[in-house]
Every structure is written in structure tokens, then in C-alpha cells.
Amino acid sequence: MKALVYNGPGKKDWVEKxxxxxxxxxxxxVKITKTTICGSDLHILKGDVPTVTEGRTLGHEGVGVxxxxxxxxxxxxxxxxxxxxxxxxxxxxxxCKRQLYSHCDDGGWQLGHTVDGTQAEYVRIRHGDNSLYPxxxxxxxxxxxxxxxxxxTGLEIGVQAGGVKPGDTLAIVGAGPxxxxxxxxxxxxxxxxxxxxxxxxxxxxxxxxxxxTDTVQVGSEDAVVKVLxxxxxxxxxxxxxxxxVPATFDICQKIVSAxxxxxxxxxxxxxxxxxxxxxxxxxxxxxxxxxxTNTTPxxxxxxxAGKFDPGKLITHRFALNExxxxxxxxxNAAREKAMKVILAA
Ligand SMILES: [Zn+2]
Ligand SMILES: [Zn+2]
Numbered sequence: 001m002k003a004l005v006y007n008g009p010g011k012k013d014w015v016e017k018x019x020x021x022x023x024x025x026x027x028x029x030v031k032i033t034k035t036t037i038c039g040s041d042l043h044i045l046k047g048d049v050p051t052v053t054e055g056r057t058l059g060h061e062g063v064g065v066x067x068x069x070x071x072x073x074x075x076x077x078x079x080x081x082x083x084x085x086x087x088x089x090x091x092x093x094x095x096c097k098r099q100l101y102s103h104c105d106d107g108g109w110q111l112g113h114t115v116d117g118t119q120a121e122y123v124r125i126r127h128g129d130n131s132l133y134p135x136x137x138x139x140x141x142x143x144x145x146x147x148x149x150x151x152x153t154g155l156e157i158g159v160q161a162g163g164v165k166p167g168d169t170l171a172i173v174g175a176g177p178x179x180x181x182x183x184x185x186x187x188x189x190x191x192x193x194x195x196x197x198x199x200x201x202x203x204x205x206x207x208x209x210x211x212x213t214d215t216v217q218v219g220s221e222d223a224v225v226k227v228l229x230x231x232x233x234x235x236x237x238x239x240x241x242x243x244x245v246p247a248t249f250d251i252c253q254k255i256v257s258a259x260x261x262x263x264x265x266x267x268x269x270x271x272x273x274x275x276x277x278x279x280x281x282x283x284x285x286x287x288x289x290x291x292x293t294n295t296t297p298x299x300x301x302x303x304x305a306g307k308f309d310p311g312k313l314i315t316h317r318f319a320l321n322e323x324x325x326x327x328x329x330x331x332n333a334a335r336e337k338a339m340k341v342i343l344a345a
Contacts (some may be wrong), residue, residue, distance in 0.1 A: 001017060001018075001019045001121035003015060003119065004057060004324075005056065005057055006052055006056045008047070009045070012045055012324075014324055026129065027070040027126060028132060030067060030082060031065050032064040032121060032345050033141065033344065035118045035343050036059075036061050036340055037119070037327060038177075040060070041119075045058075057120050057123075058117050059111070059112040059120070060086040060117050060118060061084065061148035061149045062148060063083050063135060064081075064118075064123070065079060066078050069128065080134060081134070082132040082134060083134075083135055083148065084118055084148055085131050085132065085133065086109060086111060086148050086149035087101050087107065087109060087290075087292065088108065088109075088110045088127055089101035090106045090107055090127045091129065091130035093106060101130075101292045102289070102291060118148075119343070133147075133296055139300075140309075143303060146310035146314075146340065147310065150178050150181045150340070151184070151185060151310055154179070154242070157287075158181075158182035158242065159186045159188075159189065161261075162262075163238065164191055164238050165189060165237075167190070168189070169237050170186055170237065170240070171195040171196075171236040171238070172194065172196050172240045172242055173197045173198075173223070173239065173242060174241070174242035174248060175196050175198035175200065175204060176203070176243070176333075177340050179207075179242035180206070181313070183207060183211060183212060184211070184310065185299075185308075188302075191237075192213075195215070195227055196208075197216045197227070197251065198218065199219050202337050214230055218251075235255050239255050240262075240263045240265060241262065241264045241265060242265045244267045244269070249264065249268075253274075259284075260282075260284055261285045261287065262285070262286045263288075264287065265288075314340050315338050315339045316329055316342070319344060322343070
């Protein structure tokens with residue numbers, strides 16, 4: 001089969017590889033029908049994630065069809081259409097028992113990280129019963145690819161960790177796929193104001209279409225001054241960081257109101273300066289973490305019921321064997337006006 005393989009910093013290739021086989025009785029082999037590229041894949045390719053070794057197949061998002069099941073798999077049969085979770089979880093260890101699937105004793109973020117991933121014709125899913133979800137009849141499979149990672153990440157680590165409530169004022173720093181996912185899912189909770197902050201005017205325009213009430217273009221406007229103006233000098237109840245650099249975390253520290261919350265979603269590679277000399281007196285909470293995907297069943301139901309359409313995050317489509325072209329487009333997202341790309345087998 002063909003797979004997109006990491007060959008060390010800056011190097012990737014679409015190569016022939018042996019098809020995965022059942023190794024553990026809880027494994028499921030899935031034939032990929034649709035997959036995508038995540039910002040984390042670009043981080044890996046830059047060499048930012050040293051736990052990824054050379055020869056690893058990348059990718060942790062996708063949908064497919066069950067090809068083969070291990071002897072202990074109870075929930076799936078050959079031919080079943082499935083959604084793949086970016087988080088592998090056994091369902092029975094102490095962390096899984098409290099829905100902290102991202103820290104499963106025998107799982108967590110393994111796909112396309114320490115285990116071969118979904119940017120391939122076939123993938124082996126460990127702990128298949130708990131790491132896969134059945135796709136309901138008639139569902140839009142492209143839209144469901146957004147449920148593998150970015151939507152639960154935006155919802156759980158951004159919106160829910162930030163405790164967004166009806167009437168709240170909310171700012172999201174970073175209008176990439178995860179920031180947009182926070183924007184879409186924040187609307188479940190009816191905040192009164194959602195301010196999207198980014199450098200790219202095209203992404204801000206898209207954010208307004210997706211429900212942002214206000215936008216701030218960093219570079220031509222001072223984000224802190226603008227947000228304070230919009231909130232009568234109080235700041236926002238919740239500030240979601242969805243970029244992962246010190247400058248954007250700093251904006252969050254300066255726009256959060258007394259009693260507010262900073263929910264960090266971004267993947268950081270450098271330390272940030274924590275302004276505790278200003279924040280200590282303000283009754284602030286700061287949260288951060290890795291998605292658990294415990295909201296995936298709820299998101300499947302809301303998408304199926306037509307409550308919102310994550311398919312609108314998709315801007316580009318390619319055949320799976322055009323994946324190197326897709327990386328070129330996704331890696332130059334601003335120039336290409338790309339949000340999410342779909343690769344179809
Ligand atoms: Zn991801
Ligand atoms: Zn577990």
C-alpha cells in the first residue's frame with residue numbers, strides 16, 4: 001500500500017509500505033476513505049516533535065471502512081464505516097475510567113506519532129472498540145473527518161475548559177482550523193460576543209461567516225486596545241489561545257477580565273512569560289491540555305441532527321495519491337486561502 005512517511009526534519013515521501021496486519025486482539029484494520037492534514041503534522045515535519053521517528057506514517061484524522069478485526073473486537077465488523085479518533089484509548093485503565101482518554105495508560109496520541117497513522121491506504125487502529133466510532137447512515141463523511149481531532153479539540157480544550165456560558169464575551173486568538181472549531185462549537189453555549197483575532201483578513205472574513213460578532217486584524221490593529229474598547233474596558237470573560245506562540249498567549253493575558261478564564265489550545269514550543277504580577281489579583285483561571293475526544297459522540301449527534309456543519313471548514317480536495325500537493329497547499333495556507341484539505345481514496 002501507499003503511505004505518507006516522515007523521513008526526518010523537512011523530509012517526507014509518498015512510498016510503498018507493507019499493509020498493516022492485526023498485532024493485538026483488540027486491533028482493527030481500517031481501509032481509509034478520507035483523511036486530512038493537521039497543523040501538528042507540519043510541526044512534526046519541522047522536527048518539533050522528536051518522539052516521531054523516521055519511517056513513521058503521519059496522520060491522526062480520517063474515516064474509513066473496517067477491513068479486518070482482531071479476535072477481541074466486539075463493536076465492529078468487516079465493512080462497517082467508521083470515524084477514527086485521533087486519541088487511542090483502551091477504555092478500562094484508571095485514566096480512561098475518568099474519561100481522560102488522552103492519558104490512557106496504553107494509548108493517548110499515538111496515531112501518526114508513535115504508531116503508523118492515517119495518511120495511508122490502510123491503518124491499524126489499536127483498541128478499536130474504544131478508538132473508533134460507527135458512522136450513521138447517510139452522514140456526510142467529509143464533514144465527519146473534522147470530528148477526528150479539530151472539533152473536539154476546539155470544544156473541549158477551548159470552549160469547555162474556558163467554561164463559556166450564555167451571555168459571555170469570548171475572544172479567540174487564531175483563526176486556523178482549531179480556532180474556527182472553537183468558534184463553531186462556542187455557539188452551542190450562546191455567548192453574547194465572539195471576537196476573532198488573527199493576522200489574515202481572509203480568515204477573519206470566514207470567521208464572520210461562521211458566527212464571529214467582531215474581528216480584529218493583528219498587524220493593522222492593536223488587539224488588546226480593540227478588545228478592551230469592545231468590552232467597555234473590562235476585557236473578555238473567556239480568552240481562547242489557538243496559535244501556540246508567546247505573543248498570542250500574551251494577548252490573552254491582557255484581554256481577560258477579572259474572574260475570567262484563559263483556555264490555551266495552541267501547541268507551544270517555547271516558554272511564555274506569565275504576567276502573574278498583574279493576574280494574581282484578578283481571579284483568573286488558566287487551562288491547557290490535550291483533547292480527550294470524550295465529546296465525539298455528542299458532536300456526531302449534533303452534526304447528524306444538522307445543528308451545525310463542520311464541512312464548511314473544508315476548502316480544498318485532493319485524491320489521496322496527490323497528498324504531496326495537498327501538503328504544499330496546506331503548508332502555505334495563507335497564500336492558498338486553505339483551512340482544511342480533504343484527501344479521498
Ligand atoms: Zn491534529
Ligand atoms: Zn486506557
